[in-house]
Amino acid sequence: MNWTTLVSAPDLLARLGAPGLVLVDCRNVAGGADTQGGREAWKQAHLPGAGHAHLDEDLSDKRKPASEGRHPLPDAEAFAAVLGRLGIGPDDQVVAYDAGDGSMAAARLWWLLRLCGHARVAVLDGGLAAWQAIGGPMDASTPKARPPYPLRLDLSRVARVEEVQSRLGEAPGWLLDARPAPRFRGEVEPLDPVAGHIPGARNRPLQDNLVDGRFKPAARLREEFEALLAGRAPGEVVLSCGSGVTACHNLLAMEHAGLHGARIFAASWSGWVSDRSRPVATGD
CATH class of the missing domain: 3.40.250.10 (Rhodanese-like domain)
Structure with a gap:
């Protein structure tokens, strides 16, 4: 095995x-x-x-x-x-x-x-x-x-808030957010004190990785993630969510698809908005 x-x-x-x-x-x-x-x-x-x-x-x-x-x-x-x-x-x-x-x-x-x-x-x-x-x-x-x-x-495989802040000016595709689309857009927020997402993030809800409760075939996952990454190498990508849990789902999907090396922003959205001075984006 x-x-x-x-x-x-x-x-x-x-x-x-x-x-x-x-x-x-x-x-x-x-x-x-x-x-x-x-x-x-x-x-x-x-x-x-x-x-x-x-x-x-x-x-x-x-x-x-x-x-x-x-x-x-x-x-x-x-x-x-x-x-x-x-x-x-x-x-x-x-x-x-x-x-x-x-x-x-x-x-x-x-x-x-x-x-x-x-x-x-x-x-x-x-x-x-x-x-x-x-x-x-x-x-x-x-x-x-x-x-x-x-x-x-191995904390080198965990993205820290300082890195996320330093990359806010990059074109979208470096940060993928696993939360449901309404939370990402800032229309609802049932868990955290602020609604929205980190500027520059793209939305990849974890449910998009699944068909009938199981992961999509590796080739299909690879095609979908590569479209989101916009030419970036997987190792340049940071994965986020609400609290560092569902981001793991996107990492699992990427690894299964042969896209190796992405890292997770462990604090994710809940950690990001713990400092109200940090910028917030809404909408798609």
């Missing part, structure tokens, strides 16, 4: 139980006060042996300041302990999944593991819905914990 972006439900089923395969359930309730709904669903049933990763508690560090966004990067030592609890070691093949509603939290875990230098990590294409559609087994077993993962987060 050497899955590094996506894996289909039939392919995963064929290797279920293989040595070194670690599954992680990333189901989380997005928004609202019920942040434990995903964990409670995991307790009832999940892919065999899968542990659960909570978006707020395991894949973020909510203690950090507003300038780091609504889902700040987790502390490296704490995240190493989380990976150990999930049974993940440096040589394992990890497959993350969520409910099948876009694989947002699963893509976040995928990205964080890549920041740790862990290449053999993939997202279950179509999530739990795709697994259940082929009759994949479920149980309530849990992984065997391991020592903390020996990691060091």
Whole structure:
């Protein structure tokens, strides 16, 4: 096994139980006060042996300041302990999944593991819905914990606010925003104190990466992203969203399409507007 972006439900089923395969359930309730709904669903049933990763508690560090966004990067030592609890070691093949509603939290875990230098990590294409559609087994077993993962987060692969500010004068195509179009245009803003987008950004809603809940073919994704990049190399591109979660979905889509090297602005829109002196754009 050497899955590094996506894996289909039939392919995963064929290797279920293989040595070194670690599954992680990333189901989380997005928004609202019920942040434990995903964990409670995991307790009832999940892919065999899968542990659960909570978006707020395991894949973020909510203690950090507003300038780091609504889902700040987790502390490296704490995240190493989380990976150990999930049974993940440096040589394992990890497959993350969520409910099948876009694989947002699963893509976040995928990205964080890549920041740790862990290449053999993939997202279950179509999530739990795709697994259940082929009759994949479920149980309530849990992984065997391991020592903390020996990691060091590679922050050179994370775009910082200073870089974003320095590039505001560039022609559009260097920054892609994964939020829904009405939020990008500034027509609505249910989560952050200011509506709109970073000047110069182009909109690539994560749902544009999907057809019937699964990722589009790699060739089609490549064609669509190259049209947005306007001739730029992928390594020159920064990906943003509301809080650094759904941007991971666009990165996963680009990597699956063979467009390697884009980086994520981890603080994203929520971190950007924590300083009200920063410019804001609205409209398309």
